[in-house]
Amino acid sequence: MLVLTRRVGESIQICDHIEIKVISVQGDQIKLGINAPKDVDIHRKEIYLSIQESNNEAASVSTNILERLNKSLRQ
Incomplete structure (x- = not known):
């Protein structure tokens, strides 16, 4: 630093x-x-971390939905 x-x-x-x-x-x-x-995003650190956490949650939810859809289509 x-x-x-x-x-x-x-x-x-x-x-x-x-x-x-x-x-x-x-x-x-x-x-x-x-x-x-x-075009440069500027956030307080705690806001940045909250955005990252929300993005990770959203990405994992969509992955779960896609996996379920894929299983349903295979049946």
Whole structure:
């Protein structure tokens, strides 16, 4: 993991298209601004993990349905 120190108003550049800027620091909260192309999905980590879990559940459900359908067609 790369750890960088930035002050309010300073930024971090990722590749050519993503900039993360420190907007403010208040106590234990940091506000970040992110400039990125519209096609780049940006989520808080807990939301990202929830989306991944939902996608995995949906994929396993559809696999089960396809297996049941396949068994029904064989009979």
